[in-house]
Amino acid sequence: GAVVSQHPSWVICKSGTSVKIECRSLDFQATTMFWYRQFPKQSLMLMATSNEGSKATYEQGVEKDKFLINHASLTLSTLTVTSAHPEDSSFYICSATGTLVEKLFFGSGTQLSVL
Amino acid sequence: GENVEQHPSTLSVQEGDSAVIKCTYSDSASNYFPWYKQELGKGPQLIIDIRSNVGEKKDQRIAVTLNKTAKHFSLHITETQPEDSAVYFCAASMNSGNTPLVFGKGTRLSVIA
Numbered sequence: 001g002a003v004v005s006q007h008p009s010w011v012i013c014k015s016g017t018s019v020k021i022e023c024r025s026l027d028f029q030a031t032t033m034f035w036y037r038q039f040p041k042q043s044l045m046l047m048a049t050s051n052e053g054s055k056a057t058y059e060q061g062v063e064k065d066k067f068l069i070n071h072a073s074l075t076l077s078t079l080t081v082t083s084a085h086p087e088d089s090s091f092y093i094c095s096a097t098g099t100l101v102e103k104l105f106f107g108s109g110t111q112l113s114v115l
Numbered sequence: 116g117e118n119v120e121q122h123p124s125t126l127s128v129q130e131g132d133s134a135v136i137k138c139t140y141s142d143s144a145s146n147y148f149p150w151y152k153q154e155l156g157k158g159p160q161l162i163i164d165i166r167s168n169v170g171e172k173k174d175q176r177i178a179v180t181l182n183k184t185a186k187h188f189s190l191h192i193t194e195t196q197p198e199d200s201a202v203y204f205c206a207a208s209m210n211s212g213n214t215p216l217v218f219g220k221g222t223r224l225s226v227i228a
Binding site for chain 2 (some may be wrong): 004006011034042043044046091093095104105107
């Protein structure tokens with residue numbers, strides 16, 4: 001299957017700081033990327049959908065000014081958690097698909113812990 | 116919108132036995148149904164998928180069946196092995212991977228050696 005690389009795999013930060021998570025499609029052009037959030041022992045919750053070159057579409061209840069998503073190229077999308085607080089601590093997972101892929105592949109996830 | 120129900124939430128089987136996980140969906144427009152395996156601390160891994168024009172698909176020890184009329188689909192794992200232990204998620208969407216997947220709540224499978 002296609003490879004999606006996500007970094008970092010884990011990050012610890014102080015409350016009030018910002019954290020950037022990168023998601024790269026290594027062997028295909030990702031026209032669409034999705035960002036999910038997962039709490040322990042729960043399912044994946046869609047946060048936003050981003051199409052290359054366009055503004056991201058956020059799900060209801062997700063603050064777009066807090067979770068900044070950039071999808072400036074066909075191989076890279078970033079999620080920046082701004083002014084992080086302890087309640088933002090979670091497992092964040094990106095996924096990507098493309099016109100030639102037609103399936104959704106996930107990154108390895110990023111465990112964010114905000115102290 | 117689409118709603119996906121998944122059962123059971125936990126499943127324990129003896130090594131070598133079969134495991135079956137079932138999902139139902141609500142939107143008859145959904146036409147793509149993937150299954151993902153997630154190990155602790157990792158992202159979900161696509162293990163098999165099926166589209167609405169097919170009733171069954173098999174890949175070695177894994178098979179998926181789809182009943183469009185009843186709007187349910189199932190994952191079958193035969194000859195289970197300890198390394199099959201993980202959380203399995205079913206999902207549904209209207210257009211393969213180009214539209215957001217709606218996930219079930221997951222099934223924690225434990226294969227006991």
